[in-house]
Amino acid sequence: MTDDRTQKVDERQRMLEAFDNKAADLYPLETYEVIGKRGVLRNDGLEKATGAAKYTLDVQLPGMLYGRFLTSPYPHAKILSMDTSEAEKLPGVRLVLRYDDPELPEGASLGGHELHSVPPLPRIVYFEGEECGAFVVADSEEIAEQALKAIEVEWEQRPFLLDVEEALEPDAPLTMPEEYPESNVHTVYLEGHGDVEQGFAEADKVIEFKWTFGLNTWVGPERPCGVWRWNGDFAEIWAKQQRPHIVKRAISTWFGGIPMSKIDVHCLYQGASFGGWSQMAWNLGGTYCAAVASKRTGRPVKWLFSRREDFYGGNMDAGVFYVKVGFKLDGTITAVSERGVTLNQDMPVFGIVAHLIQNTKIPHIHGRTEAAWVNKGHTVPTRCEMNINCYTVNLVFNRVAAELGMDPIEVSLLNDGAEGNDMEWLDAKKAELGFEVRDSLKECVDKGKAAIGWEEKWHAPGANKLPNGKMHGLGFTWTHEWDDSAGSSEIGMYFERNDGSVTILGCRCDCGVNAETTYCQIAADELGVPLESVRFKHMDDAGFFPMTPDTSTNLAVNGWAVRNAARILKQKLLETAVAQRCVTQLTPGYPPAFPDKEPEELDVKDGVIFEKADPSNRMTIGEFIGPSGAMGPITSPVGEPIYSRTEGLAFPLRGTPPMFDHGWQIQRGCYLGVRLRFCRQAHFMEVEVDPETGAIDVRKIVTVNDVGKVINWDGCEGQAYGGAIMGLGRGMTEEVVYDPRTGVMLNGNLLNYKIPTMMDYGDIETIMVETAMGYGPYGTIGIGEDVATVLPALIGPAVHNALGVWIDGFPITPDRVLQALGKA
Numbered sequence: 001m002t003d004d005r006t007q008k009v010d011e012r013q014r015m016l017e018a019f020d021n022k023a024a025d026l027y028p029l030e031t032y033e034v035i036g037k038r039g040v041l042r043n044d045g046l047e048k049a050t051g052a053a054k055y056t057l058d059v060q061l062p063g064m065l066y067g068r069f070l071t072s073p074y075p076h077a078k079i080l081s082m083d084t085s086e087a088e089k090l091p092g093v094r095l096v097l098r099y100d101d102p103e104l105p106e107g108a109s110l111g112g113h114e115l116h117s118v119p120p121l122p123r124i125v126y127f128e129g130e131e132c133g134a135f136v137v138a139d140s141e142e143i144a145e146q147a148l149k150a151i152e153v154e155w156e157q158r159p160f161l162l163d164v165e166e167a168l169e170p171d172a173p174l175t176m177p178e179e180y181p182e183s184n185v186h187t188v189y190l191e192g193h194g195d196v197e198q199g200f201a202e203a204d205k206v207i208e209f210k211w212t213f214g215l216n217t218w219v220g221p222e223r224p225c226g227v228w229r230w231n232g233d234f235a236e237i238w239a240k241q242q243r244p245h246i247v248k249r250a251i252s253t254w255f256g257g258i259p260m261s262k263i264d265v266h267c268l269y270q271g272a273s274f275g276g277w278s279q280m281a282w283n284l285g286g287t288y289c290a291a292v293a294s295k296r297t298g299r300p301v302k303w304l305f306s307r308r309e310d311f312y313g314g315n316m317d318a319g320v321f322y323v324k325v326g327f328k329l330d331g332t333i334t335a336v337s338e339r340g341v342t343l344n345q346d347m348p349v350f351g352i353v354a355h356l357i358q359n360t361k362i363p364h365i366h367g368r369t370e371a372a373w374v375n376k377g378h379t380v381p382t383r384c385e386m387n388i389n390c391y392t393v394n395l396v397f398n399r400v401a402a403e404l405g406m407d408p409i410e411v412s413l414l415n416d417g418a419e420g421n422d423m424e425w426l427d428a429k430k431a432e433l434g435f436e437v438r439d440s441l442k443e444c445v446d447k448g449k450a451a452i453g454w455e456e457k458w459h460a461p462g463a464n465k466l467p468n469g470k471m472h473g474l475g476f477t478w479t480h481e482w483d484d485s486a487g488s489s490e491i492g493m494y495f496e497r498n499d500g501s502v503t504i505l506g507c508r509c510d511c512g513v514n515a516e517t518t519y520c521q522i523a524a525d526e527l528g529v530p531l532e533s534v535r536f537k538h539m540d541d542a543g544f545f546p547m548t549p550d551t552s553t554n555l556a557v558n559g560w561a562v563r564n565a566a567r568i569l570k571q572k573l574l575e576t577a578v579a580q581r582c583v584t585q586l587t588p589g590y591p592p593a594f595p596d597k598e599p600e601e602l603d604v605k606d607g608v609i610f611e612k613a614d615p616s617n618r619m620t621i622g623e624f625i626g627p628s629g630a631m632g633p634i635t636s637p638v639g640e641p642i643y644s645r646t647e648g649l650a651f652p653l654r655g656t657p658p659m660f661d662h663g664w665q666i667q668r669g670c671y672l673g674v675r676l677r678f679c680r681q682a683h684f685m686e687v688e689v690d691p692e693t694g695a696i697d698v699r700k701i702v703t704v705n706d707v708g709k710v711i712n713w714d715g716c717e718g719q720a721y722g723g724a725i726m727g728l729g730r731g732m733t734e735e736v737v738y739d740p741r742t743g744v745m746l747n748g749n750l751l752n753y754k755i756p757t758m759m760d761y762g763d764i765e766t767i768m769v770e771t772a773m774g775y776g777p778y779g780t781i782g783i784g785e786d787v788a789t790v791l792p793a794l795i796g797p798a799v800h801n802a803l804g805v806w807i808d809g810f811p812i813t814p815d816r817v818l819q820a821l822g823k824a
Contacts, residue, residue, distance in 0.1 A: 043517045092140065099132070185373075186373050191351040196365065196366045225303060336362055355480065361422045480678075513719060517715070523566045594609070683704065701764045799817065
């Protein structure tokens with residue numbers, strides 16, 4: 001019997017052999033018509049620009065009712081009694097669903113990052129603003145809101161905690177005693193390699209510092225909402241959700257079980273997501289209550305949150321961090337140890353030094369993350385789960401450089417590597433996997449330095465006072481480019497009858513990254529058809545669910561599915577073109593369109609099938625498909641019956657892209673080892689700081705991302721531009737503020753929660769590097785979260801270079817600048 005170790009090695013080797021890098025592409029990339037070309041218009045651009053695009057909040061159905069939740073005024077409390085009689089009397093109120101309704105279950109599959117059982121209308125609340133107790137359904141949202149005010153509740157208030165370090169004290173009161181009766185510890189997560197004590201002993205110098213990261217949130221233009229309509233025993237749902245497949249999976253467990261075939265999920269355009277409410281499952285509480293209300297009233301029901309309710313919750317990595325770094329006098333880092341205490345309400349904990357492990361030759365690294373339950377809203381990987389890692393990389397290298405009086409770029413290049421190994425080791429791994437050996441970080445750095453004028457402008461901290469009285473500063477940071485989630489993808493693809501246009505099927509939420517256009521570009525070039533003839537039908541439930549837009553993985557996962565499906569569909573087309581079709585007992589069928597030819601002798605370009613040796617022997621796909629109607633059964637390469645449809649050829653692809661495991665983690669039960677990151681990103685910032693007011697004026701930002709290969713330029717650059725603005729907000733202005741005495745959120749609105757706009761900052765220049773060293777199709781890798789996640793930490797080094805003092809609290813606001821200068 002083969003032992004586990006041998007199985008792991010065999011699985012690793014199988015994955016290596018299956019790895020399909022750019023060497024397996026059928027054509028050189030430069031021969032493609034739309035992949036990587038500028039000027040490709042967004043498929044959804046006209047709809048969104050003209051206001052014609054429809055969002056879940058826009059859904060209006062005949063006879064539709066509106067549902068709103070009662071929310072808690074306290075951060076930790078229990079409902080002792082509730083009187084809804086006055087609310088029920090109001091004209092236009094159709095139903096008041098209560099927590100003590102005998103038909104409501106004690107728990108349903110509703111909550112958390114991954115589904116677990118929670119009450120649809122909880123009686124006990126764990127943060128101020130939590131939905132609880134009652135769900136009012138009325139003829140309008142305004143009537144429902146009025147009815148909520150008429151409900152009288154007797155509360156039992158309980159002790160609460162807001163501070164993560166206080167929550168971990170031995171004598172701290174329990175913040176969620178019913179859910180977690182033992183302690184307030186959510187998780188303790190350890191990571192690292194080597195022996196940090198040995199590393200500190202080998203160092204010439206050791207420094208220690210503390211930094212904090214405030215709570216920011218995901219709020220976007222569209223409030224959380226959803227619609228439920230019963231059609232007999234068929235359920236039809238409109239979901240503002242980042243993960244429609246989770247919605248469908250959860251719903252199938254409700255009310256004693258609903259067959260998946262009787263559930264239709266519509267996922268319209270999304271008014272922003274950012275990993276918040278629409279990614280997670282808690283808003284399925286609204287969907288559940290809407291389902292009950294719709295059944296009882298016989299009418300469709302839309303549930304909605306208020307704008308304030310959209311603010312409850314935020315980034316799971318808000319907290320306090322203690323860092324110790326050992327290094328040689330030449331800038332070589334020998335050891336890093338970091339302990340973090342974070343606010344985490346619903347997620348598995350991610351590491352705080354993972355990027356140092358993945359991207360450096362530092363031989364001794366240790367990280368310990370302690371996540372605490374406190375009485376604040378839900379926390380998730382808001383705008384990415386890699387925030388702490390990016391701050392850690394940024395602060396470690398910049399602090400070491402400052403201590404030594406060195407350029408932080410020099411220190412970063414000196415320590416580049418992976419898993420404690422140097423660049424020579426990493427280059428050997430690139431070659432082993434068939435990549436061209438290139439120094440991604442150096443390429444990114446060189447382009448960024450030239451764009452911002454680093455050589456001319458770099459100076460010692462606090463050394464450049466400008467004529468306007470402000471202090472000039474430069475900042476630099478870097479990390480790897482990532483696509484961190486393993487995932488499978490399900491898509492359908494087929495030629496439409498009569499005209500030969502192409503439809504891609506897959507229910508997937510739109511979150512603004514222009515994936516809908518990118519997938520069509522890949523399909524068009526792989527099939528040899530015009531881009532305008534390809535449509536991605538992503539809003540409706542067709543039984544296929546592509547990888548969701550999580551962790552910058554869309555292109556890396558779904559790109560494989562689209563590319564491979566297109567290649568197989570094209571092969572099926574050519575095989576059919578040389579075969580006799582639609583033969584029955586009554587008819588001889590159609591003769592081959594290209595008699596006496598083999599599929600390999602044909603090709604497709606601009607929607608035309610032609611003979612390679614004689615291009616005049618040609619036929620459009622529409623001409624070929626149109627007369628035949630149903631083209632007979634189409635089977636997969638292994639003979640398994642797959643998707644068929646009378647409109648024309650079809651092929652669905654289900655599967656995991658090769659070589660795509662989640663770092664050190666488990667995929668299909670096998671540990672595949674480390675998936676090394678070869679692509680890097682580097683970012684630069686120029687600031688002016690007023691030492692009298694503390695105001696920070698960001699003059700210029702340069703973002704440089706090695707995305708492997710650009711498929712859609714507008715998509716890549718749009719993510720970088722938008723990420724820069726979002727990152728500056730998180731690093732400088734955005735923070736959810738709670739009253740420490742009452743536990744009440746103080747700035748749950750778009751006036752007092754300071755989201756920046758493009759008018760708040762100076763020039764932003766985005767640069768793309770293409771090394772083709774990513775694991776996605778054509779050597780691509782993700783960009784979606786990168787700039788928004790890496791850039792916030794860059795404020796700190798830039799301000800330090802301007803003023804010569806470190807500011808340890810993020811976001812770095814004018815009052816924190818003045819405090820650091822001893823002026824407040």
